[in-house]
Amino acid sequence: MAPIFRWGFMGLVLTLIYIPILVLVVNSFNASKYGIKWGGFTFKWYEKFWNNEGLMGAALNSLTVSIVAASVATVIGTLAAVALHRYHFKGKALLSSMVFVSMLTPEIVMAISLLIVFMALGIKLGFISLVIGHITFCLPFVIVAVYSRLKGFDMKMLEAARDLGASESSIFWKIILPLALPAVASGWLLSFTLSLDDVIVSAFVTGPGYEILPLKVYSMVRVGVSPEVNAISTILLVVSLVLVVISQLLLREDK
Amino acid sequence: MNEPRALLILNNLSKTYGSNRVLDNFDLTIFDGEFFTLLGPSGCGKTTVLRMIAGLEDTDTGNIQLENHDIGQVPAEKRPINTVFQSYALFPHMTVFDNVAFGLRMSGVAKEEIAPRVTEALEMVRLGEFAERKPAQLSGGQQQRVAIARAVVNRPKLLLLDESLSALDYKLRQQMQIELKRLQRKLGITFVYVTHDQEEALSMSDRVVVMNKGKVQQLGTPREIYEQPANLFVAKFIGEINQLVGEIVEIDGNHEYEVKVEGLQWRLHAEHNFKVGDKVNVLLRPEDVRVEYIDDPHPDQYLVGEVIERNYKGKTLDSLIRLPSGIEVIASEFFDEDDPSFDYSLNQKVAIKWVPGWEVVLPHEV
Numbered sequence: 001m002a003p004i005f006r007w008g009f010m011g012l013v014l015t016l017i018y019i020p021i022l023v024l025v026v027n028s029f030n031a032s033k034y035g036i037k038w039g040g041f042t043f044k045w046y047e048k049f050w051n052n053e054g055l056m057g058a059a060l061n062s063l064t065v066s067i068v069a070a071s072v073a074t075v076i077g078t079l080a081a082v083a084l085h086r087y088h089f090k091g092k093a094l095l096s097s098m099v100f101v102s103m104l105t106p107e108i109v110m111a112i113s114l115l116i117v118f119m120a121l122g123i124k125l126g127f128i129s130l131v132i133g134h135i136t137f138c139l140p141f142v143i144v145a146v147y148s149r150l151k152g153f154d155m156k157m158l159e160a161a162r163d164l165g166a167s168e169s170s171i172f173w174k175i176i177l178p179l180a181l182p183a184v185a186s187g188w189l190l191s192f193t194l195s196l197d198d199v200i201v202s203a204f205v206t207g208p209g210y211e212i213l214p215l216k217v218y219s220m221v222r223v224g225v226s227p228e229v230n231a232i233s234t235i236l237l238v239v240s241l242v243l244v245v246i247s248q249l250l251l252r253e254d255k
Numbered sequence: 256m257n258e259p260r261a262l263l264i265l266n267n268l269s270k271t272y273g274s275n276r277v278l279d280n281f282d283l284t285i286f287d288g289e290f291f292t293l294l295g296p297s298g299c300g301k302t303t304v305l306r307m308i309a310g311l312e313d314t315d316t317g318n319i320q321l322e323n324h325d326i327g328q329v330p331a332e333k334r335p336i337n338t339v340f341q342s343y344a345l346f347p348h349m350t351v352f353d354n355v356a357f358g359l360r361m362s363g364v365a366k367e368e369i370a371p372r373v374t375e376a377l378e379m380v381r382l383g384e385f386a387e388r389k390p391a392q393l394s395g396g397q398q399q400r401v402a403i404a405r406a407v408v409n410r411p412k413l414l415l416l417d418e419s420l421s422a423l424d425y426k427l428r429q430q431m432q433i434e435l436k437r438l439q440r441k442l443g444i445t446f447v448y449v450t451h452d453q454e455e456a457l458s459m460s461d462r463v464v465v466m467n468k469g470k471v472q473q474l475g476t477p478r479e480i481y482e483q484p485a486n487l488f489v490a491k492f493i494g495e496i497n498q499l500v501g502e503i504v505e506i507d508g509n510h511e512y513e514v515k516v517e518g519l520q521w522r523l524h525a526e527h528n529f530k531v532g533d534k535v536n537v538l539l540r541p542e543d544v545r546v547e548y549i550d551d552p553h554p555d556q557y558l559v560g561e562v563i564e565r566n567y568k569g570k571t572l573d574s575l576i577r578l579p580s581g582i583e584v585i586a587s588e589f590f591d592e593d594d595p596s597f598d599y600s601l602n603q604k605v606a607i608k609w610v611p612g613w614e615v616v617l618p619h620e621v
Contacts, residue, residue: 026311156342164337174357175346
């Protein structure tokens, strides 16, 4: 009796969560344009997306922004995490709590404040502002991922390295970085995913000259959901899913 | 034996953390080639001394001289001194080989020289066939030996060991004690060992310094420290000891005194100078106390006590005996094969004495 309820309940929850996504994925392969009934299996929406220069351009822009933003955020974030973990300095506690604050800030608030900053500084909205904006919201995720990994280390190990003659830079390259690498990689992947499908911050800080995929999709949907959008969404879903799984695998304790 | 050569001289070291003075004008000379131990309870400053020698801790005052050179300003990575850490602190992402080779690579030893030296060091700690393993694949004792190999491969002038055996279980620890001692003799490197375990300190060291509250309590060979403790702290810290209170009644000259203890007068030897009327502590190791049946004939004087606890320890029988003054004395006796009836019953009255001269007489303190 009990197992039936348990499985039934779980099944219900999972269904409610995943049915919309499932419908979307299925419809991306549906030959019928309106998606109300099944019109046979097709790849034509994917082909249409592939041949749509505007969409492909936006996708390429998105990839560029995400790769650049994720990479810069990973470098800065890793160094910040090492500094927070290894050194004592004034304002360290404040800095580390600010990391969490910025993670919890509503995205719309961050979007508006970034926009104000860019306008105040006279930065033209476009690729540069977009990348800076994305770096900003990715950064705390990298810091948290790397920092929590570093915290698991035996600090004595770094002293042992010094004792054995390693300079500060050797300690970073030979000990800290190799050990933190899974977290660094996972931070990069997470940043990439966050950046790739961001809408809110992007909508505020990009300019008319630089279109990225999520915004393009958003503007397309306003005219009506086309099956092409289903195809794009499915691709984004798969990419995000794969990256998140990889990043979680990397973060698992290597045993 | 040759005149020992001073290798490391610590001069007037002090260190304060906040309001806590962990090290107080600490002086010490360590000789070349000896196995030296810093012994004391936790928080006595012994680890601080070790970290200062390694360069991992700054000194507030004083200086550190290695072979007559002040190394106070030399950073840890440049000192010809290596440490074996309590937690081993092996690099988990490197193989055993790379762990051991780390120091050589850092100091720029020629590539073709590294492999043979690492292999030699691993052979020395009998881990030759484990070179390609990761530390996580080794047992605690093996990791410990890797940590030792990683330190000695650099041929340091001084090897520091920070409670290096405390994480091991009893059996393994005993084994490693012997192994460490053997290694030290073979290498001829000066070892400075830190421990709170007095047994470990006594069995391994050439010389021991007993520390408490950042100060030297006594410096000497294990035997001197055990048999002639300089004060009550050392006496109590190194093994068990019985404490009787006495009073000087007569001075016989040449450090011989007539001392009244537990109502009887004894002729005792003391290194200290006392006046008549001074109160003293008369300290006796449990194994130096003799317990005898009271009915047997006794040519010498003895104290009478009552057995209040018997504790069978396998090798020895430990008895807790209360004297009329209320002081309780522990006597630790080896079993006598020829005396199968050797045992006491509770509340039995027994005679207590000790071998004259085996007591230690110190000024009275509580």
